[in-house]
Structures are given as C-alpha cells and as structure tokens.
Amino acid sequence: MSAITKNLPAIIREPAVALIGKECYVSLVENLNVSDVECLKYAVSKGLGIAIVVGGSVIKIPQVLLVVRSRSARGLSFAAYVLETISYAISLFYSARNQFPFSTYGENLFLTLQNLVITFLIVLYQSPSSSHQSLSTRQPKKPTGVLFAAAAAAVAIVLTFVPARILSILQLLTLPLGLISKFPQITQNARAQSTGQLSGIAVSAQILGCLARLFTTATEVGDSLLTASFALALLLNIVIGGQMLAYQGNEEVKETTMDLSEKRAEAPHVYSPTPVAASAPMSVPSSPTPRSGTPQGGRKWARKVD
Known part of the structure; x- marks a missing residue:
C-alpha cells in the first residue's frame, strides 16, 4: 500500500502538501501512520476548516x-x-x-x-404589521x-x-x-x-x-x-x-391569520343597496281627479242624436 501512497500523482500530492504540510503528508499519507495524533488533528482541522x-x-x-x-x-x-x-x-x-x-x-x-x-x-x-400596504405593492x-x-x-x-x-x-x-x-x-x-x-x-x-x-x-x-x-x-x-x-407549531397559525387579514384589507368594497323594510306599506297611486260635471264614481251619459 505504501508503494502506491508514495507515488501519488502531483495533482493530488501538491495540494495535500500545501494543506497539511510536508511533514504531516509524509507521516499520514506516505507512511500511513494513523497513530500520529498531532498530524491527525491538524489534518482533521484543515479539512473541517475548508468545509x-x-x-x-x-x-x-x-x-x-x-x-x-x-x-x-x-x-x-x-x-x-x-x-x-x-x-x-x-x-x-x-x-x-x-x-x-x-x-x-x-x-x-x-x-x-x-x-x-x-x-x-x-x-x-x-x-x-408595520404597514397597511400589501406585500405585492410595497416599494x-x-x-x-x-x-x-x-x-x-x-x-x-x-x-x-x-x-x-x-x-x-x-x-x-x-x-x-x-x-x-x-x-x-x-x-x-x-x-x-x-x-x-x-x-x-x-x-x-x-x-x-x-x-x-x-x-x-x-x-x-x-x-x-x-x-x-x-x-x-x-x-x-x-x-x-x-x-x-x-x-x-405556532408558525402555521400566525401565517394563516396574517393571510386572512391581508385578504380582508385588499378585498374591494362591494356596494349593497339598503333593502326595503318588509313592514313598510305599499303606496297606492291616487285615482285621477274627475272632470267637472261628472259625478265621481257615476256613469257618464251621452245624448243620442237622431
């Protein structure tokens, strides 16, 4: 195994040396010395730092x-x-x-x-809550x-x-x-x-x-x-x-309440006429004023011309 680790390509070796140093690279990678606690901690720290x-x-x-x-x-x-x-x-x-x-x-x-x-x-x-404007119109x-x-x-x-x-x-x-x-x-x-x-x-x-x-x-x-x-x-x-x-658990309740309040604020006002009271009497048009000479409610006679 060490024969492989000692002959890694430069594209892998050089970044690793730059990251953990030549000494720790030789110890951990080339010699596979996992008991080197100091270099191991340093390598883990470098890896975490990059992450x-x-x-x-x-x-x-x-x-x-x-x-x-x-x-x-x-x-x-x-x-x-x-x-x-x-x-x-x-x-x-x-x-x-x-x-x-x-x-x-x-x-x-x-x-x-x-x-x-x-x-x-x-x-x-x-x-x-700090503005009466809708979210879509806020500038x-x-x-x-x-x-x-x-x-x-x-x-x-x-x-x-x-x-x-x-x-x-x-x-x-x-x-x-x-x-x-x-x-x-x-x-x-x-x-x-x-x-x-x-x-x-x-x-x-x-x-x-x-x-x-x-x-x-x-x-x-x-x-x-x-x-x-x-x-x-x-x-x-x-x-x-x-x-x-x-x-x-409070998020959904608050968001639902907020959405309802916004919809009420943005809903257009619909005009509804005032309904006529049911108890109000219906007005009856007054009968036309009778012509003079014609008795009210009587029968109108016409002379027969021969």
Whole structure:
C-alpha cells in the first residue's frame, strides 16, 4: 500500500502538501501512520476548516431565498443582523491582519456579505404589521438603501485602516457584541412566540459551524479571543435553535391569520343597496281627479242624436 501512497500523482500530492504540510503528508499519507495524533488533528482541522469556508459561502442563502420568496422579513430582527454583521466584519479583518490561515476564518468573509444582503432585505420588506400596504405593492425605500450602503462602506474602510492595536480591542469587543447581537432576535422570538421567516437550515448550519470552528481555532490558531467568540456564538445559536423547536407549531397559525387579514384589507368594497323594510306599506297611486260635471264614481251619459 505504501508503494502506491508514495507515488501519488502531483495533482493530488501538491495540494495535500500545501494543506497539511510536508511533514504531516509524509507521516499520514506516505507512511500511513494513523497513530500520529498531532498530524491527525491538524489534518482533521484543515479539512473541517475548508468545509466551513465552503459551507459559509452558502449558509445564509436559504434565509435570503425565504425572505425574497415570501416578500416578507417578518420575525427577523434588524438590530440583531446589524450587530452580527459588524461582529463578523471585525473578526474577518482581525484574522486577516494577523495573517491567520484563511481556512480558520474565511467563512467570515462570506457571512459578512450575506448578512449585508439580508439586512438590506429587512429594510426592503418591512414587517406586514408595520404597514397597511400589501406585500405585492410595497416599494423599497431608496434613501434608506443608500444610507445603508454608505454605512457598510464606511465600516469596511475604518476596519481596513485602523491600527492593529485598536483592531485587537475591537476583536475583544466582539464578545459582548456577539452577545448583544443575538438578544434582539431571541427577545423578538419570545415576544411573538414565533420565529417568523427565520430559516431553520441557516440556524442549524450555524450551530454546526460554531462547533467545528471551536476545534479548528484551538488546533491551528490558539487565539483565546477567537475561541471565546465562537463559544459564545455557539451558546446563543443553540438558544435560537431551541426557540425554533419550541415555536414550531405556532408558525402555521400566525401565517394563516396574517393571510386572512391581508385578504380582508385588499378585498374591494362591494356596494349593497339598503333593502326595503318588509313592514313598510305599499303606496297606492291616487285615482285621477274627475272632470267637472261628472259625478265621481257615476256613469257618464251621452245624448243620442237622431
């Protein structure tokens, strides 16, 4: 078997060496030394890291499609997504500035971009309860969209040029920021007893991603700030996942009630004339006034001319 593993083609060997290093490649692949715990953990961490980055590039797509398809952002907290996006962006710039392996933070790039899209959709499609307009006629607020784009660009510029020392402080702030970012969503879910248009696929993927990222960060980076951030995110995502399970039966009732209220609001008003009361007496036309000289009710005589 080792004769095969030592003569693998370059198209397989070179990417594997680039991923786990020459030493671990020789130990795990060429020598088939599965007892090398350190290299084995490193290889598993690299594999998980790549899987997380690839998954992170599409993890929020179900949420985007759900909002666009229903043309409603009901149940999504604008404040939660804004704070979460800032937290992702800070971690992205912090990891890139410290030249950590891209496999340990790459999903933050895609999560930041996808969160920007979702946040803009929340602005675009206001909650049905906040407007009397139907979902089909609701129009985007252009000034709000422009301000939103300008704010996002300003945050990116600041994080790009901020000194490394301040960026480390900002990364430390992602711990309370991550905590605060989930509270509006958790509170909104608890108040409404529903998770609205929140995607169960996205929440489940975030829980699994946080679990995997805890392992990769501890194995490859060893940064206590990042580890604490992922641990906190895992805990809060589990809370939201528990809410989705607890409020699962409430979704259909709320959606049915909402659809009925919208149909009543959009139904055209049909004019119905006021019916004539049944007890009202029917008016009888008065008999014509008799001509003078003709007795009323008598017989009219004509002279016979010979």
